[in-house]
Amino acid sequence: MKHLDRIQKYLDGKMNESELKKFRSDLQKDPELVEELDLHRSVNETVLSTDEIRFRKKLEEAYKTYKIDGHKENTSVSGNRTKLKRTIVFSSALMITLLFLFILSEFRKQSNDEIFEANLISFSQDFTSRFQPEFANQDQDLQEGIKLFVDGKYSDASRVFHQFLGQNPDNTEASFYNGLCMVFLNEFGNAISAFEFVLAAPYSYYQEYASWYLALCYIKTNNTEVAKSLLKEISGNDSSFSDKARRILRKLR
Amino acid sequence: MNKYEIPELIDALKKEDNRVLLDIYRIHFPEARHYIMANSGNVFDAEDIFQDAMLLIYLKIKRNSLQINSGFGSYLGGIIRFLWLKELERKRKYFGKELQLEDSINDHSDLLEDYIRMEKRKLILEHFLELGSDCQKLIHLFVNETPVDRITSLMGFSTDQYTRNRRKVCKERLVRAIWENPRFKELKNEAFRQDTKVPRW
Known part of the structure; x- marks a missing residue:
């Protein structure tokens, strides 16, 4: 990490003609300078990459919803056939009621x-x-x-x-x-x-x-x-x- | 994922469609979780790996480099296996075993390159978020090419020179922390092993 100032000057476009020429020629022969420059560029790109951060946030939200859905599924299945049937009937009735309440609440105007x-x-x-x-x-x-x-x-x-x-x-x-x-x-x-x-x-x-x-x-x-x-x-x-x-x-x- | 045609799916992912993301979780996450938990992982590993796999696909779509020759499910599954094996390899639990890639992934080197790029960005972001909030804002404003005098006034600094000096300190702290992170060295070596050219990421 010995090229920090030069790299920043280069990235800021503040080098004069001769400094620029020297910098470019050093890039040809100094792999560490190339790596440092790449790191600086990557930092800039990453800081600007709001779409990646946003996409991760969306994935987290999708996963949260998925987990909630999964929990509902797990709690509605249990026991033997009769119990299952009863559960299904009860769940269906409950679902219909909830759906009705949901629709009612969704479309009911509120203060x-x-x-x-x-x-x-x-x-x-x-x-x-x-x-x-x-x-x-x-x-x-x-x-x-x-x-x-x-x-x-x-x-x-x-x-x-x-x-x-x-x-x-x-x-x-x-x-x-x-x-x-x-x-x-x-x-x-x-x-x-x-x-x-x-x-x-x-x-x-x-x-x-x-x-x-x-x-x-x-x-x-x-x-x-x-x-x-x-x-x-x-x-x-x-x-x-x-x-x-x-x-x-x-x-x- | 038969529910969607591949072009439709790509388009939806590009638009970050919440409904499609949820469907992908519903259809493919259980299998991914099963695979990872059966191979020394836990449910949190499965969550992370699945999210990374989706991000990798998203980044490929953004760069127009995604090519799926089989179904989406096997493509995603292949990436998940690849990422999990890399993770195991990283945790030194998987010494000596050859990395097996799925047939559905036809662009192995490209995938490794994407993986390295993604991991480096994760590392950069991790260190960036460890900076103080002023440093984060300062770097963000500079990278966004906000004029220095505007930054000085926004940050409440006294002079433009002070703003530049603060930026230098913040940037140096960030770059040095990444450079010295062993994971960064690992990724650099991995990129070097993959391609003897100087890595471009």
Whole structure:
């Protein structure tokens, strides 16, 4: 690893004519330089390869659904023939009832408050499975704020995020979590500003989540038309919330 | 997978169709799990290997290099066996036994190349995610060719020179960690064994 500066200069296109000539000639005779350059290129490609990460996420979701389906199958088969028949009849009746209830719930229009509450519950699952592993990578203050948030101490967490944002005004991560605190403190105006700030940034890991919670805030504050247009956008994207967004669109009055 | 014609399946995978992904799991995962569990693996190995096999197929589709001459099931099964044998080989549980490839995989060298590429990307991503969130963002913004002054303001740094220095520190930390990882050396050697040319991945 002795060519780091030269390689970066080369990749940044900052070499002058003679440096470039020398670099190219060294590439012909120094296999280690070639390997290092390949590694730098691979790092750049990998960092940009969001489609791979997205595809893995989709596979994980498909596997989760598959596991849930498998569990249902396993629990519906047991015992001898009679028992099996009885189980089948019972299961069919149950399935029909569930199907009926499902159809009813799918197509029944719900109030904005009902939709908001129903969809907010899934947040805690999202949080524990998706965000928590990133703790190790965060600044200590931010980490402390998130821990307070996880413990349900939303006011304290929000104070920490505010303080952090005072020193790091462009930090979308803190702004996103602060938005979530505002949601749980029923301060939807502030939550909307926080999520909009995240979405206005040119890049943030949290944009997908911010647009989802922003839509929920618009639902809660009865800005139904704005929420609908945002949900349409989410449902048309490759977002992990697209199915949920489509479902809500069917239920909104 | 008789439910879909191969071109239809390729198209669906390209579009990352959730319904088709679920069908693939329903139809092919039980067999993969059975194979891996019968060969010194557990269900978690089966999950990982199945996901890697699907990713490998996806990457091949993206590069227009996928050629399936038999059914999708036997093609996927062949890749799963290949990946599992590589994993066993890696875990040193499989010393001395020749790697047997399925007949349905007609592009053996290409598959090994894809495997090496995928493993290296996994390794890079693993190290990238170990960096602090500021370093991750900084590298991402630079790779995305965001202007330095914009990065300085986005990250809340004081000067562009400081931003460049931070990028240098972050990138060096990342590249060095990968370079020194024994798995990276293993993969480099594997690529070298496969092709005496300098590896291009």
